[in-house]
Amino acid sequence: MSSFGNQGAAQAQNLRDSGIPNDNIVIANREDDYSKDAQLKGFHVEHDFGKAAEIADVIFLLVPDQVQPKLFNEELAPKLKSNAVIVIASGYNVFFKFLNIAPTNDVVMVAPRMIGSSVRSLYQKGQGFPCFVSAEQDASGKALDVALSISLAIGATKAGAIASSAKEETAMDLFAEQALWPNIIVLFREAFSVLKEAGCSDEALCYEMWMSKEPAEIFERAAEQGFIRQLKLHSTVSQYGQLKGALSLDGTAVRQHFKDILHNRVLNGKFAREFSKIEAELEIQGDDNPLEKLYKETEASELGQAEIRVRKRLAQ
Known part of the structure; x- marks a missing residue:
């Protein structure tokens, strides 16, 4: 069945x-x-x-x-x-x-x-x-x-x-959704704002950062050739900059942040209890839907508004 x-x-x-x-x-x-x-x-x-x-x-x-x-x-x-x-x-x-x-x-x-x-x-x-x-x-x-x-x-x-195990699958799944990808969203959002302040255009930023599909291709190569070794497909300047930059960053604060999410939000059931409280509201149509509220709030960012403008221009 x-x-x-x-x-x-x-x-x-x-x-x-x-x-x-x-x-x-x-x-x-x-x-x-x-x-x-x-x-x-x-x-x-x-x-x-x-x-x-x-x-x-x-x-x-x-x-x-x-x-x-x-x-x-x-x-x-x-x-x-x-x-x-x-x-x-x-x-x-x-x-x-x-x-x-x-x-x-x-x-x-x-x-x-x-x-x-x-x-x-x-x-x-x-x-x-x-x-x-x-x-x-x-x-x-x-x-x-x-x-x-x-x-x-x-x-x-x-x-x-x-x-x-159910524990392992749940831990990895929720961790990716609540720790890994939120941090990636924030990194892109803040990087966009910094480059925008430096004079880069909406179109250039959107295409350079994601609309060209280059990040998707990088992840595909990572799956095929290895997370680190796929860097050899990039230019020498890119390889040096990425490897040197990653090794120079102190990941201590990020690691602690990730541990807090895993142990104090995911594995202890805090998120599951929180989500259970709003499950019925997810069936609501329109602006009162809590998920739609999150979309609106997130799309109000400089990155979100710029992408809307770029896509409208492309449609003209």
Whole structure:
């Protein structure tokens, strides 16, 4: 049993192509474009999540983190077989114990480190993709075997099933979202302002810093050749400047900042509790949505306003 979102659609098709009979795959999805797509692709669709849970031997919980607790606790858990296997692709709700899981159920994590479209396309190319795997609750004594079998069936083992845990996956995921990328956003924002004060134009800055897609290419080369060694693709001036500059910076304050976020916001559940309080508000349409408020506040920066101006000029 699976929903048919980005990951659900990819994994369901990969399972079927790996030999799982179509009659053994049920897509539990509300009536929307995703369910129509599942039907067009020949899958059996059940709009009643409880009915789907009643017949499921293995349930792939592939819905957004903020949706999982209500859906699982209210609609799935009361109908789930006592020996059903629960498969998660994100450790968030299991690590923070937001799901009311019976002790008789196996809980395994099979978490592709790719977006759904890549999970599908790489499978079709026979290449596979890396995947985090763990047994979070081993009621049957065979939970890890099941996790590895699922990983094999969706195509992950061709690239590597990496032993992990819900804690590790959650820690790295939330840390990247709340420590690493916020600092990158701030670095770009402040660098933009400094260069703007030095007389650089909006267009030049936007293209030099990100719109040329050069940063995306750098990260792609880093994935292929190594985070440090990809620097050899840059000019000698660039290599020297980046290496010398990085070694001259004292990362002590940044390291302490990162530790504070990891231990005092992520792992202790502070963020999870904070986010739970505003989950309902995320369904609000318009300016009262807390996420939209954050977008507006962030886009009010000099960088944000400059990009809006540049994109408007390009559209003319």
